[in-house]
Amino acid sequence: MLEPQPIAYDPDYEGPIVSVRGLRNSFGEQVVHEDLDLEVNRGEIIGVVGGSGTGKSVLMRSIIGLQSPDEGEINVFGEQILGKSDAKTIEIRKRWGVLFQGGALFSTLTVAENVMVPIREFYPDMDRDFRREVAKYKVCLSGLPADAAPKYP
Numbered sequence: 315m316l317e318p319q320p321i322a323y324d325p326d327y328e329g330p331i332v333s334v335r336g337l338r339n340s341f342g343e344q345v346v347h348e349d350l351d352l353e354v355n356r357g358e359i360i361g362v363v364g365g366s367g368t369g370k371s372v373l374m375r376s377i378i379g380l381q382s383p384d385e386g387e388i389n390v391f392g393e394q395i396l397g398k399s400d401a402k403t404i405e406i407r408k409r410w411g412v413l414f415q416g417g418a419l420f421s422t423l424t425v426a427e428n429v430m431v432p433i434r435e436f437y438p439d440m441d442r443d444f445r446r447e448v449a450k451y452k453v454c455l456s457g458l459p460a461d462a463a464p465k466y467p
């Protein structure tokens with residue numbers, strides 16, 4: 315069987331390092347990004363600032379390929395990355411690094427499961443059902459509605 319050939323990157327490439335054009339992201343009815351453009355050039359340091367839930371992480375996730383946008387074009391090191399397999403983009407992905415936000419929630423775990431992570435770490439002998447109860451209690455203490463517990467962040 316033929317292995318997919320990774321895209322070779324051009325080491326002399328001098329264009330924008332990240333280029334986002336016409337990005338659209340939505341979740342059901344909620345539109346997070348509409349026609350968003352962003353360009354980051356070599357040596358530039360850019361901060362993305364905005365209130366909680368305004369779409370900063372979804373933008374980052376789109377650029378690094380963890381989120382499939384509805385529309386738009388994303389080029390990193392001059393290579394179009396959307397719609398390409400992991401095998402095809404591996405050489406490009408080896409060139410970037412991503413740091414996890416301290417204190418952030420794991421997006422693949424529910425809110426309650428996120429709360430249970432440090433409880434399990436610090437109290438490994440605690441009974442699982444009791445851990446669940448404590449997590450629910452802590453979600454309510456935070457001021458979130460109780461029905462937030464089974465939702466994803």
Ligand SMILES: Nc1ncnc2c1ncn2[C@@H]1O[C@H](COP(=O)(O)OP(=O)(O)OP(=O)(O)O)[C@@H](O)[C@H]1O
Pocket residue numbers: 341346364365366367368369370371372373467
């Ligand atoms: N997988 C998902 N399913 C449904 N909605 C989502 C999903 N991921 C993000 N959202 C929604 O998209 C919006 C933008 O979320 P995002 O995580 O990008 O916000 P943020 O700007 O990074 O916020 P914060 O400053 O709290 O990190 C929020 O309303 C969020 O609820």
Ligand SMILES: [Mg+2]
Pocket residue numbers: 370371372
């Ligand atoms: Mg975020």
